[in-house]
Structures are given as C-alpha cells and as structure tokens.
Amino acid sequence: MANILVVDDELGIRDLLSEILNDEGHTVQLAENAASARAARLESQPDLVLLDIWMPDTDGVTLLKEWRAAGLLTMPVIMMSGHATLNTASEAARIGAQDFLEKPITLQKLLKAVQQALHRDPPPAPKLASAPRPVTPALTAVTMPLAGHPQAPAVQPDPAPTGPQSRQSFDLDRPLREARDHFEKTYFEYHLAMENGSMTRVAEKTGLERTHLYRKLKQLGIDLSRNRKHSQAA
Known part of the structure; x- marks a missing residue:
C-alpha cells in the first residue's frame, strides 16, 4: 500500500479522506496548509499527494510550481477544489498534476483517481545487453529425446487446491x-x-x-x- 499526503485546510475533508484511505490500507499523513505540506514532503517523500487548490497561506497551484522548480515533483499529485475554474485545472495539469477532483468528492471518484495515479507507468529502465545463457549438458540430456525413442511430454498433476x-x-x-x-x-x-x-x-x-x-x-x-x-x- 501507499503513503499518501492529504493537504486541505478543512478539517472535515482531511478526516473524511483519511478514514477512506486508511480503510483501503494506505498510510495517510495530513497537512492543513502549504507550510505543513512542504515539511511533510521533505520528511516522508509520499507516494501520492492530494492537494487542495484554495488554502489560506499559499494556494495549491503555487505550491505545485514550487515543487516542480525545486525538482520535488517526483510523486503524482491530485488537485482538489470546489471552486476552481477550468483555467485553474488546466494550469495545474500543465504544471504536472496527475488528476483533478471536484468537491464534494465521491467515494468512487476518489478511489479511482488514487488507483490510477499510483499505477501510472514508471519511466522505462535502460536495457542492458546480456550474454546468452549457456545450455548445460544436463539440460540437453533432459530436453533432447534419444534417437528412435521419442520422448512424450511429461504430464504434471494438477496442484492440490489451496486458499479459501x-x-x-x-x-x-x-x-x-x-x-x-x-x-x-x-x-x-x-x-x-x-x-x-x-x-x-x-x-x-x-x-x-x-x-x-x-x-x-x-x-x-x-x-x-x-x-x-x-x-x-x-
């Protein structure tokens, strides 16, 4: 499961999101403003941030710009707002926000956005040239049938059922x-x-x-x- 940072100046929103995400098995950190969010970002390096746009000290879009300029936007960020305009949402997406949730946030939309953000494709790893694996004589003896004696494929018995x-x-x-x-x-x-x-x-x-x-x-x-x-x- 993931470490998720929830940034919102409304106590009710923080408590609600924390309860839902904890129920899904995630670890949740809470921040009530941009200052607390900065400290939490540097301290814990969250896997995902749910970031409110309108906050009393610094708005979420400005904080998003700060993280990007400082090279700290290494995690997906989902913006949240009940009063944001289309231009604000578009600007957040241009800066690097993964998604946007409009308040009041429904359970289905929240969990879907979180799942998609956490399962975004990572950058492709560089491919390293590897030497071909040698075929050992023992392996050749097993896989190659003797002349005149075709070897029937081995039939493996079905494993015993396990689980519930x-x-x-x-x-x-x-x-x-x-x-x-x-x-x-x-x-x-x-x-x-x-x-x-x-x-x-x-x-x-x-x-x-x-x-x-x-x-x-x-x-x-x-x-x-x-x-x-x-x-x-x-």
Missing part, C-alpha cells in the same frame, strides 16, 4: 437458516481473502453498498479487524 476454496464445505442436514448463514459467511470470507480485506472491492464484487456490507459482516460475526490487518501487511 479448499476449505468450503456445507452441511445440508442443517436447518435452512443455519445453512444460509453458513454459506453467506463462507461467501464473504472468501471475497475478503481474495480482495486482501478491501471493503470497497468486496462491495463491488458482491454488489452491496458499503454500509449494507458492514452490517452484513457484523451480523455474520466476521472479524473485520483481522482482514484489515491482513490487507495492511500485504
């Missing part, structure tokens, strides 16, 4: 309600494991709203803290 699928079993002699609860618990635990504990992706996979999903998991007795710790460790 291998542990799924259902007792059909149970009462219907107990069997249904057992199935639903197994179903959600499977998706939580497959999505590394991300509630957003599980909600998308299962077609449930996040609030409904939280209530359902709590009702089924699923330990969310364990899944969140597993996601952060991954």
Whole structure:
C-alpha cells in the first residue's frame, strides 16, 4: 500500500479522506496548509499527494510550481477544489498534476483517481545487453529425446487446491437458516481473502453498498479487524 499526503485546510475533508484511505490500507499523513505540506514532503517523500487548490497561506497551484522548480515533483499529485475554474485545472495539469477532483468528492471518484495515479507507468529502465545463457549438458540430456525413442511430454498433476476454496464445505442436514448463514459467511470470507480485506472491492464484487456490507459482516460475526490487518501487511 501507499503513503499518501492529504493537504486541505478543512478539517472535515482531511478526516473524511483519511478514514477512506486508511480503510483501503494506505498510510495517510495530513497537512492543513502549504507550510505543513512542504515539511511533510521533505520528511516522508509520499507516494501520492492530494492537494487542495484554495488554502489560506499559499494556494495549491503555487505550491505545485514550487515543487516542480525545486525538482520535488517526483510523486503524482491530485488537485482538489470546489471552486476552481477550468483555467485553474488546466494550469495545474500543465504544471504536472496527475488528476483533478471536484468537491464534494465521491467515494468512487476518489478511489479511482488514487488507483490510477499510483499505477501510472514508471519511466522505462535502460536495457542492458546480456550474454546468452549457456545450455548445460544436463539440460540437453533432459530436453533432447534419444534417437528412435521419442520422448512424450511429461504430464504434471494438477496442484492440490489451496486458499479459501479448499476449505468450503456445507452441511445440508442443517436447518435452512443455519445453512444460509453458513454459506453467506463462507461467501464473504472468501471475497475478503481474495480482495486482501478491501471493503470497497468486496462491495463491488458482491454488489452491496458499503454500509449494507458492514452490517452484513457484523451480523455474520466476521472479524473485520483481522482482514484489515491482513490487507495492511500485504
């Protein structure tokens, strides 16, 4: 997961973004103005910055220009504003902003913009010439069949199933309600494991709203803290 710096002079916006991003497993730093943002940028070197345009001391576009001039714009920056004009957004993009989010920021737009910014293509690494790998006699003996004795390709047995699928079993002699609860618990635990504990992706996979999903998991007795710790460790 990523280290994300959130810069906004509104406490409510900082708290909301911090809660959402922490829930996704990211590490979040908060800055209430440009001065705090400068210090946090030099101290922690974040992987991504969410930067408000209108701030009381220095506006976000000016701070973006400072970072670029100083060679500090080495991370993607997503600009945020509720009152920015098209010209302001275009100027930020020209300077080097990765994206622009208009307030109020929806959950889907935020997570999509963060995912795209964090997965931008890095600059191509220089290609180094490498010598061809020599073929050892042992390898030749394995891959080359003997004359007159064609060698059939080896058939590898399928690996034993692992992961949540291998542990799924259902007792059909149970009462219907107990069997249904057992199935639903197994179903959600499977998706939580497959999505590394991300509630957003599980909600998308299962077609449930996040609030409904939280209530359902709590009702089924699923330990969310364990899944969140597993996601952060991954």
